[in-house]
Amino acid sequence: MARAVAATPAPVVVQPESVRRRPSLQLRAYPQLVIGSAVLMILLLGAGLGPLLVPYGPTDTDFSAALRGPSWAHVLGTDQLGRDSLSRALAGARLSMLVAAGAVVLGLAGGVPLGMISAMRRGWLSDLIMRVMDGILAFPGLILAMAIAFVLGPSVVTVIVALAVVRLPSVARVIRAQASGLGQSDYIESARSVGASPTRIAVVHVLPNVSSTILVLASLGAGAAIFTEASLSFLGAGVPPPTATWGGMLHDAYPYLEKNPWQTFVPGVCIFLAVLACNFIGDGLRDFLDPKERTRRRG
Amino acid sequence: MTGYIVQRFLQLLLLLLVVSLLTFILMRGLLGDPILLILGPDASVDQATIGRMRHELGFDQPLPVQYLDWLEHAATGDFGRSLRTPLSVHDALLSRLPVTLELSIEALTLALLLAVPVGVLAALHPGSRLDVALSALSVTTLSLPNFLLGILLIFVFAVHLRWLPSAGYVPVIQDTGQHFRDMILPVITLAAAYAGSFARFARSRMLDVLSEDYLRTARAKGLPHWLVLRRHAGRNALIPLVTLVGVEMAGLFGGAVVTETVFSLPGVGQLLTDSILGRDLPTVQAIVLFLTVAVVVTSFVVDLAHGMLDPRVRVARG
Numbered sequence: 001m002a003r004a005v006a007a008t009p010a011p012v013v014v015q016p017e018s019v020r021r022r023p024s025l026q027l028r029a030y031p032q033l034v035i036g037s038a039v040l041m042i043l044l045l046g047a048g049l050g051p052l053l054v055p056y057g058p059t060d061t062d063f064s065a066a067l068r069g070p071s072w073a074h075v076l077g078t079d080q081l082g083r084d085s086l087s088r089a090l091a092g093a094r095l096s097m098l099v100a101a102g103a104v105v106l107g108l109a110g111g112v113p114l115g116m117i118s119a120m121r122r123g124w125l126s127d128l129i130m131r132v133m134d135g136i137l138a139f140p141g142l143i144l145a146m147a148i149a150f151v152l153g154p155s156v157v158t159v160i161v162a163l164a165v166v167r168l169p170s171v172a173r174v175i176r177a178q179a180s181g182l183g184q185s186d187y188i189e190s191a192r193s194v195g196a197s198p199t200r201i202a203v204v205h206v207l208p209n210v211s212s213t214i215l216v217l218a219s220l221g222a223g224a225a226i227f228t229e230a231s232l233s234f235l236g237a238g239v240p241p242p243t244a245t246w247g248g249m250l251h252d253a254y255p256y257l258e259k260n261p262w263q264t265f266v267p268g269v270c271i272f273l274a275v276l277a278c279n280f281i282g283d284g285l286r287d288f289l290d291p292k293e294r295t296r297r298r299g
Numbered sequence: 300m301t302g303y304i305v306q307r308f309l310q311l312l313l314l315l316l317v318v319s320l321l322t323f324i325l326m327r328g329l330l331g332d333p334i335l336l337i338l339g340p341d342a343s344v345d346q347a348t349i350g351r352m353r354h355e356l357g358f359d360q361p362l363p364v365q366y367l368d369w370l371e372h373a374a375t376g377d378f379g380r381s382l383r384t385p386l387s388v389h390d391a392l393l394s395r396l397p398v399t400l401e402l403s404i405e406a407l408t409l410a411l412l413l414a415v416p417v418g419v420l421a422a423l424h425p426g427s428r429l430d431v432a433l434s435a436l437s438v439t440t441l442s443l444p445n446f447l448l449g450i451l452l453i454f455v456f457a458v459h460l461r462w463l464p465s466a467g468y469v470p471v472i473q474d475t476g477q478h479f480r481d482m483i484l485p486v487i488t489l490a491a492a493y494a495g496s497f498a499r500f501a502r503s504r505m506l507d508v509l510s511e512d513y514l515r516t517a518r519a520k521g522l523p524h525w526l527v528l529r530r531h532a533g534r535n536a537l538i539p540l541v542t543l544v545g546v547e548m549a550g551l552f553g554g555a556v557v558t559e560t561v562f563s564l565p566g567v568g569q570l571l572t573d574s575i576l577g578r579d580l581p582t583v584q585a586i587v588l589f590l591t592v593a594v595v596v597t598s599f600v601v602d603l604a605h606g607m608l609d610p611r612v613r614v615a616r617g
Contacts (some may be wrong), residue, residue: 109402118375140553143571147325147587150575151336163461227444231557234446235572254561258458268447276442281437 022035039277043270045171047097050090057090058244059083069262070075077262083244083269085266091244092267096226096274099160099239103225104218112172112214117200118172119179130176133169145228154240154284159232163225171217178210212289216282223278230271245273303606319373323366326584333358335579337382356581380584383577388585398566399555400491401471402475405482406489407544407551413494415537422509422536423528433502437495445554447465449488449561456484466563485501485562489554493547499545504536509592511535538608545601549594 031284042139047055056074061081062274068078076085114133118126136144182188191201215299232238246267253263327333332351333356353359356379371602372379378388391458421430440448457465464481471478508514509532517531518524556568563569567586574582606613 034521131313131317132321134314135321138318138549138595139321139557139587140549140594141566142553142556143587143590146556146571146575147583150583151325153336156308198513223442227442231443231446235557235560236573236574237572250446250450257454261454261458264450264454270449275444276438279438279442 004211005058014083019287030284030288032280033288036277036284039273040281043093043274043277044097046090050087050094054084054090056084056087059242060087069260070254076266077260079154079249079257079263085263087251088244089246089266089270090251092246092249092270093274095156095239095243096229096270099156100222100225100278101230102157103163103167103229104221107167107171107221108214108218110164111168112175112207112210114168115172115175116206116210119176119183120198120202120206129172133172136165136170137173139166141224142228146173146235149232149237151156154232156239156243159229159238162232163228166228167221167224171221174213174217175210178213178222179206182206182209184211212285216286216289219278219285220282223275223282226271226274226278230288241275246274300613302604304603307599307606309603314595318587318595319370320366322584322588322591323369326580326587327358327362327365333580339582373585373588381574381579381582381583383574383579384458384474385580388582390590392567392581392585395565395567395570397470398468398564399552399559399568401478402482402485402489402558402564402566403551403555405486406555407493409486410490410493410497411489411540411544414497415501415540418498419533419536420503421498421504422502425506430502433498437499440495441493443491444557445488445492446490446561449484449558451582452484452488453561468564485558485564488561489551489558492554494552496547497540497543501537501540504539505532508532508536534550538605540606541601541608545598547604548597549591552590552594571583 036219037075051057061083062078068074070077074084074086075182076089078084079088118129145159145162145166148165149158152158152161188205191205196204229238229245230250233245234251235247236251238247239245249267250264250271253260253267257264334353338344338349338351357365360368376389378392381388381391384391417429417433421427421433424430434537453465456463463484465484467481469477469481515529516528517527555566556571558564559566559568560572567590569582571586573579574586
């Protein structure tokens with residue numbers, strides 16, 4: 001890029017007006033990003049303020065008011081043990097966000113260095129890393145997560161670990177592909193020629209250039225984590241009861257689908273909105289950060 | 300072509316070895332003591348019994364010996380005895396396999412039957428109502444976990460309208476009509492997400508191909524529109540779909556586990572869920588290995604098929 005500019009010197013035109021107008025224009029051009037962020041903010045707000053909004057705890061039972069529909073006392077009704085559904089849905093939001101954040105951070109903390117190492121140090125180590133990643137990727141993700149949670153004994157922490165491991169190969173592969181491309185570029189070559197150490201090149205030169213990819217991976221990963229956590233809890237292989245999880249609520253409510261469908265829809269809508277919000281933000285970010293890709297994909 | 304097959308076969312063997320090692324490390328190496336996992340946290344059993352169980356199950360051997368022993372038996376289909384039922388793991392797995400296979404194959408077929416025409420039509424009319432509907436629908440199905448879709452379908456078609464059963468299973472050879480009546484909802488549930496992603500892929504490939512020079516040439520020499528689409532555009536656009544099917548196999552088997560649980564289908568997925576809840580370590584280990592090997596072998600076959608359909612692939616990689 002720098003060379004291209006030097007070869008064809010063009011007059012620098014400063015357009016302060018267009019620069020000032022850019023942000024608002026851009027946001028309107030990326031509705032997915034706006035809608036996704038708005039939904040996620042509402043869910044986060046609900047998760048954070050949950051205990052202040054509802055007078056019942058997520059595990060308080062009241063058998064005299066079991067399996068009720070919405071009422072003024074219980075805005076979203078109650079489950080088969082008389083627990084308040086709104087309170088459980090908000091507690092479930094807290095847990096989903098916690099698990100998603102944990103799995104994303106852990107997956108990136110493992111996957112980004114692995115991908116960068118395998119891109120920058122060609123040789124047996126790189127081969128070993130990628131063969132193991134291929135191996136993990138061959139497992140059906142949900143089944144691997146079930147097995148890991150089973151072996152470690154299901155809890156919030158083990159579910160986070162399981163989801164992070166499942167996510168690891170995708171992160172490592174994408175980062176490896178990006179970092180390999182960067183390795184050919186002139187500025188990495190210059191850095192190497194002035195004697196920068198591989199660690200310095202990785203942290204100072206490569207990492208900032210893959211940061212937008214990391215951002216996209218993080219939001220898509222959060223969606224995948226919420227999706228898989230809900231599947232695990234629905235199958236009874238995730239965070240054990242009585243902790244409120246969306247998947248667990250669905251598992252409890254499903255046998256009463258005919259009698260009280262309302263109890264199934266509450267966690268169902270929560271899961272759908274949360275996953276949709278994360279996918280929207282991921283897709284929106286990708287378009288936002290790489291407009292070229294956007295025009296190509298939309299034809 | 301022979302070179303390509305040999306090369307892919309060696310890669311397959313390596314991947315199978317990695318997968319079996321990972322499965323073993325996961326199920327045995329990570330545990331302090333597999334006996335305690337089997338017994339559960341609440342069990343009160345004396346040390347002598349634990350010692351005897353450990354010996355009977357072979358857990359007192361060094362780990363490499365255990366791995367080789369397990370691999371040798373697994374390679375011949377012997378996964379040991381189930382801890383929960385009197386059946387051997389092999390027999391339990393075999394009795395559940397047809398359900399999962401039928402579900403997966405039917406779902407894959409439905410997804411392709413829906414996706415290809417819709418994707419191609421959307422590409423021929425970009426920006427049309429169909430195109431917009433396709434992108435909206437595929438975003439929705441990708442964010443809708445399949446157990447949720449399954450429950451929704453049951454609510455509408457089984458509970459509310461009472462058109463279709465919410466659970467039940469008959470083998471396809473026993474009563475084909477009843478089989479498909481039972482399977483409509485599970486198959487739609489499993490197929491939805493893949494139909495969306497296949498259709499999106501078919502659309503974008505078709506759009507790429509439509510702007511190729513050889514298509515203009517075909518039109519310029521006066522071929523009728525449908526022939527250009529079928530022979531020149533369709534073939535080139537849809538062959539890569541084969542690889543996407545290979546990539547999605549892992550997800551398809553994972554989805555089958557959930558779908559079987561929602562619709563109470565007696566398949567491998569339900570066996571896995573039951574075995575996890577019942578702490579049946581040999582069965583869990585066998586199913587994890589079996590499904591993963593199935594994924595690996597399917598993508599191997601898919602890769603070979605792709606190489607056979609598209610000579611460029613085997614030249615580039617082989």
